[in-house]
Amino acid sequence: MDSKDNIIINGSEFSFRPGETILQVAERNGIDIPTLCYLKGSMPTGACRICMVEVKGARNLLPSCATPVVRNMVVETESERVIKSRRINIELLIASGHHNCLTCEANGDCRLQELAYRYQVETIRFPESPAIYPTETSNALIIRDFSRCILCGRCVQACNEVQVNNAISYGYRGSASKIVAVGDLPLDESDCVFCGECVQACPVGALIERPSRYKGRPWEVKKVQTTCPYCGVGCQIDLHVKDNEVIRVTGTEDATPNLASTCIKGRFGYDFINHSERLTSPLIKKNGKFKEVPWDEALSFVADRLGDIKSKHGPDSIGVFCSAKITNEENYLAQKFARAAIGTNNVDHCARLCHASTVAGLAAAFGSGAMTNPIGDIEKSELILVTGSNMTEAHPVISSYIKRAVEFGNAKLIVIDPRRIPLTKFAILWLRQNLGTDVAWANGMMHVIIKEDLYDKGYVEDRTEGFEELKKTVAKYSPEYVSKITGIPADDLIKAARMYANVHPASIFFAMGITQHRTGTDNVKSMANLSMLCGNVGIPGGGVNPLRGQNNVQGACDLGALPNVFTGYQPVNDPVLREKMATAWNVESLPESPGLTLTEMVNKAGSSIKALYIIGENPLVSDPDLNHAEKAFASLDFLVVQDIFLTDTAKIADVVLPSSSFAEKDGTFTNTERKVQRVRKAINSPGLAIGDWEIICGLSARMGYPMTYRNSKAIMEEITRVTPSYGGISYSRLEKKDIHWPCPTAKHPGTPRLHIDKFTRGMGLFHPIDYIAPAELPDKEYPLYLTTGRVLYHFHTGTMSMRSDGLNDIVPECFVEISSEDAQDYNVDDGDLLRVSSRRGEITAKAKISDQAIKGTIFIPFHFAKAAANKLTNAALDPIAKIPEYKVCAVRIEKLWVHGEDR
């Protein structure tokens, strides 16, 4: 290399890339320049003046974080002049506030303390500045101690440039400077969403996690990296463990996909792990009351009862619900238990209720029913279409990728959603469709794209089939016609269509707003149609990307927790595959016809289904039309629930088996982007609780089909032998790199992007689809639309998140989100108690007037058992995927009492 392209740091020569800063070159070459304000991935601010270095020829010292390298630069990072400058800066920073290390949570993990030690700053020649702002302790999660704040601004960057929540900023001036939220309000009254990114970024003790305070010093804890147990993003987190207790959670630095980010649930929602209500002993119900029994008695009892029912009514009278919360290894064993030990394909799990339509729709169109592109591809997208996904609340860390792409990259965002979700603030275009009209707007966009000749002809010709039929079907979906169905102005639809067709690559992200309809499979196929039409499938930055809702819902599907397939989507009705599995599992034969789906099993409970074995699911809050589901469960002969808490479903069970939480076991989860990730044991289970896989093995042995494994690794070894798409996965490889399935062999690098040169099914298949209205529309009796979904602060049925005081503090109870127009029409004020009723049931909850709601449509989160939105929802099923229509039903509201009055 030409020596002119090099620079000299501390006497050694180094090469550099154009645009690199001195700090980056130094870091890359192992030269440690100390920093305080520098936050990787953000724009350098040069605020703290700690990274100053001496550059030959420069009059002053220069901040290495903000100074780009030029040829032949000669840099000294620890010269006498540099050290003198650093010392005085450290002194000034220490004098700027009350930095008392004795009880500071950051002690031992404090950049300022480290620097004072490194540069031997023993005495401070300046007087300590008095604190001008009191410490903020008004919320349950984050303490802000302004007397320790050094105004480095890392928290502001973490909030605005990494998470893009834009909740805090610099306020005031000079010595009165302070990091402020809007109006200088306390965080709990501001726009803050408590992701805690600022806390992790704070280099001192100014921002700390309140629940962790006084729980343990950094050097007393053991840090264990694992995968977050909440949504499907698969954030890598570090559990900080002291005395068998998880006392703090932080995002793992430099690990994908989250790069140390988390949401509030990941960081603060861990109270459930060491909660006093954890199940600690097997329970058998005797005379209506649970009695603690030893494992042997519980398992023998379950084995006997299931054996009885099997011999009396046949194996298909038993159903097994696997779980999107447990590991891949455990799901594998659960479906193996059902198929080989019991002899039924009645295996399913909650994916039925969230993305069954995705799996069915995308498999039909592409040949594979999962996210086509990795999360990191968002950075490569020029246009992002988000529909039916309230991402900032349900998949917050992925939403940050999108917000960053829009704010700091070139990407444009189109949001198509019936609610004014927070992402609309970042969108160039927001189309508001009527509930359940997604096929119509998609057809409308394709109508425009085809009519204006904007589609990718080469791609359509070379890689797809069925275009002519599609063209015929969308011909009648003119923007005007679509506008009548969807309520989307024709002009906006045309604008969106042109933008989607003209900007390349474009990606589509969707979630349950698309899937949870009786036309869910049609909706998903429509997304596939639109994407293929513009040549967006199989390219970096493009794709059709369903966001999975549970930590391991992808893995549960992959591992055969579905009634029609073995692991890796190998159909059970294929005799060759059945033979292969029977041999591997050492059984004579396996059941031939696909089993019942979860929704069908609930419907047939008490009639053809006599017993259910439910692992880590709480259908009595999550199923649609709950009043019906409750009756169905009550009519079962035998119900076993295996869980970590006594859930609403466990309460009505005959036997309850206590299992380990994610923090207590080894294994793997597969995240929404098909990446297999390690789960690592950090603590021991409480009481008698054991791993789900150990329970299943114990039970299976007692039913005459012994399954013996040393550990979860041994189970994974068996999985890889019978599952082509997981064939190359091993724990030792996962330690070193991320692997996205399909990964057929030990040498295969994995497949972050699907359908690159060829679709899994060969050609991509267009499906001509006509619009079908939702099963229930508002009428005189029930004049409002109801749609349901999640809030940021809780997860699913609350089994985990509602055990956290901090989360409950923010959203303690159910609410009815209503537009100000509807509120006026019904004479409703914020906080008034409403009765909401549908043809199937009623609940009561407080009104929350919000500009997220649009006139005519109310929204209720489904998390809360006490006001279960699913008492209202409609169990109308998608004919193919059997997914219920959670997202649309008709309701009416009445005001019961006024906020503030006695009941």
Next chain:
Amino acid sequence: MKKITLKMWKKIDGIIQRYKEKSGALIPVLEECQDVCGYLPMEVQERISRGLNIPGSTIYGVVTFYSFFTMVPKGRHTIKVCLGTACYVRGGKANLESIQDEFGVETGGTTGDLRFSLDSVRCIGACGMAPAMVVDDDTYAQVSKQNIMKTLNGYK
């Protein structure tokens, strides 16, 4: 507190509309809105935040950074008492205190009847007139305890 009238809201919305698509609009919008209302209370900041799609925390940061912006309503008349060196040694501080006492208002504050806002300034470049005082656009020389109230009584 001075109420934001319907007429003011309309003007504010007009300003926001005019700047909506422009980058770097925040400071001119704040400036014009302050002209309309006399100050920038939170409700106005929130309106601007929604209208321009700029985070409320950013707006608050800007408003509190520049001394030109104020979140306290301004009176009909603004008194600036010079505390530059020349004025200070010739009794500027005593003048300031006598205004504070007479009208019950702090420096940086506004009287309850919104008649006066009181500020102190560091040298207005009129040292020959020390101690000096500026009321609205009028500059007064050799202000003293004796003549100060008479001068201010002329501003209703």
